[in-house]
Every structure is written in C-alpha cells, then in structure tokens.
Amino acid sequence: MDDVAVPASLRTLLTAAVARELASAYSDEVVFPDRIVVDHPGDPDSGFPEWPAPVLVISIENQGVCRWGVPLDRPDPLVLVGGELFDGSDWAEGTVAYAPDVAHFIAARRWDGDCLSGKPLLQAQAAELAAGTLGYLRAHFTELLPTRGFPGRDQFRFERRGVKVMLWSGPGQCDWWISGTDADELRGAVGELTSLADLRDSLWSDDPVGDLLR
Structure with a gap:
C-alpha cells in the first residue's frame, strides 16, 4: 500500500505520538500511522458501509464497534466514523461525518482525554x-x-x-x-x-x- 496518497493534513498532524495520545482516551486501536489500511467501496468487510470512495483507516474502537478514517477522494478530508451507529431510530451499519477535518478530530479527541482523565x-x-x-x-x-x-x-x-x-x-x-x-x-x-x-x-x-x- 506504499502508493496510497495520504492526505497532507493527516500526514502532518497525526504523528505516531499524537495517534497514541488520542487512542488512550478510549483505549482505541491505533491504525494510522503505524499501518496503511484502506477500506474500499463494495468490500463486504468494509468498516465504512455505503461510503462511495476509498477510506484510509485512522483507528478502531476498542470493541470493534466502529472505526474512524478519512476518504481518499479529496485533498483536505473530513473524518468519518463507520460501523454500528445509531441511525435515528435504531442501531445499524452506516457511515457519517464525525468531524469536518483532521485538526477538529484531533482537538476533539484530545479534549475528551482531558475531560475523562x-x-x-x-x-x-x-x-x-x-x-x-x-x-x-x-x-x-x-x-x-x-x-x-x-x-x-x-x-x-x-x-x-x-x-x-x-x-x-x-x-x-x-x-x-x-x-x-x-x-x-x-x-x-x-x-x-x-x-x-x-x-x-x-x-x-x-x-x-x-x-x-x-
């Protein structure tokens, strides 16, 4: 997967140290930047159901319920969360925009860590x-x-x-x-x-x- 064009904002902001810091708030599994994992549309095992573009996985929730990632079809991507989500009436497989950009994602997860600790x-x-x-x-x-x-x-x-x-x-x-x-x-x-x-x-x-x- 060395040919994956990692969005500049993700590559610059989400260093290994920052990724570990964010994951510690909820004991999540770090994926990027330790590994390059891409979920593709139509893959039956995709963690981002119904999303129309490939998604670079950032992290996985500690029980595997959902995962966070960035779509690879835009240069300054939003951050998605996909998996077992509440769709307004019940829990179902889906994907939504979790944060408008990588900086917002990092700031929110860091804030959560401060609050919960x-x-x-x-x-x-x-x-x-x-x-x-x-x-x-x-x-x-x-x-x-x-x-x-x-x-x-x-x-x-x-x-x-x-x-x-x-x-x-x-x-x-x-x-x-x-x-x-x-x-x-x-x-x-x-x-x-x-x-x-x-x-x-x-x-x-x-x-x-x-x-x-x-």
Missing part, C-alpha cells in the same frame, strides 16, 4: 437531551468541537473556566461527563447543572470528592 469526574446516564437544556449550556458555557456518529448520535462539548462538560446525546438518553481543574468552579457548575434534566438524581461519581459535589 479529570479528577474528580462526575457522570450520568440522564434523560434525553432537551432543547432547553442545550440552550442553557450554550448560554452559560462555551460550546466547542461538536462531533457526530459515535458514541451517541451527537457529541457536545462545553467549557467554562476549566470546567468541562461532555454530552453523548441520542434518542431516549444523554450521557454526561463533567470534570474541572478548579474545585470551586466545578462545585459552582455542578450546582447549576443539577437543576437541568434529571441530573439531581442521575449524577454520580466513583470519586469521594466528586460524590460530595452532587
């Missing part, structure tokens, strides 16, 4: 994300780096003075992840957020300090 970390499997809740977050936090396709239909990321709020949103459920670098800021944010959705009952932490913030 924060101590304390609070989380919830809460009610479906309501428009009012999303509106509150957009009014009181800075929204950045949204992605689509996995692990929810939509992933939202919000930040304010060191507090990170990540949502995995889909029909019937929204998973929340909240962490922060400043205890007072985190305490204040959690106090606000527990008035939203059903977080007062569903928010929890396996860290004693985080549990006290609920």
Whole structure:
C-alpha cells in the first residue's frame, strides 16, 4: 500500500505520538500511522458501509464497534466514523461525518482525554437531551468541537473556566461527563447543572470528592 496518497493534513498532524495520545482516551486501536489500511467501496468487510470512495483507516474502537478514517477522494478530508451507529431510530451499519477535518478530530479527541482523565469526574446516564437544556449550556458555557456518529448520535462539548462538560446525546438518553481543574468552579457548575434534566438524581461519581459535589 506504499502508493496510497495520504492526505497532507493527516500526514502532518497525526504523528505516531499524537495517534497514541488520542487512542488512550478510549483505549482505541491505533491504525494510522503505524499501518496503511484502506477500506474500499463494495468490500463486504468494509468498516465504512455505503461510503462511495476509498477510506484510509485512522483507528478502531476498542470493541470493534466502529472505526474512524478519512476518504481518499479529496485533498483536505473530513473524518468519518463507520460501523454500528445509531441511525435515528435504531442501531445499524452506516457511515457519517464525525468531524469536518483532521485538526477538529484531533482537538476533539484530545479534549475528551482531558475531560475523562479529570479528577474528580462526575457522570450520568440522564434523560434525553432537551432543547432547553442545550440552550442553557450554550448560554452559560462555551460550546466547542461538536462531533457526530459515535458514541451517541451527537457529541457536545462545553467549557467554562476549566470546567468541562461532555454530552453523548441520542434518542431516549444523554450521557454526561463533567470534570474541572478548579474545585470551586466545578462545585459552582455542578450546582447549576443539577437543576437541568434529571441530573439531581442521575449524577454520580466513583470519586469521594466528586460524590460530595452532587
């Protein structure tokens, strides 16, 4: 596969060190740049169902549910996620645009790693994300780096003075992840957020300090 024309943005930005850093957030399997693997349209084993162009695989989800990659038919590609995805009513094989470009993909995965490694970390499997809740977050936090396709239909990321709020949103459920670098800021944010959705009952932490913030 030495003749594969790797897009310049991927070749430049996703170094081996960066790939390992991003994969560590979710324990994913690194593919590029360790190996050049291309999924082709019509291949029954393709990880990007129904995508009309060859896709260079970046990484594979730790249970093999899906994979990320870039289409090889454009010079500055978006990043795709393909596999078992939620199509709006059920889980089915498909492919969607996860991020608009490689830089966005890297920044989002790096942000996730920072959020999930924060101590304390609070989380919830809460009610479906309501428009009012999303509106509150957009009014009181800075929204950045949204992605689509996995692990929810939509992933939202919000930040304010060191507090990170990540949502995995889909029909019937929204998973929340909240962490922060400043205890007072985190305490204040959690106090606000527990008035939203059903977080007062569903928010929890396996860290004693985080549990006290609920």
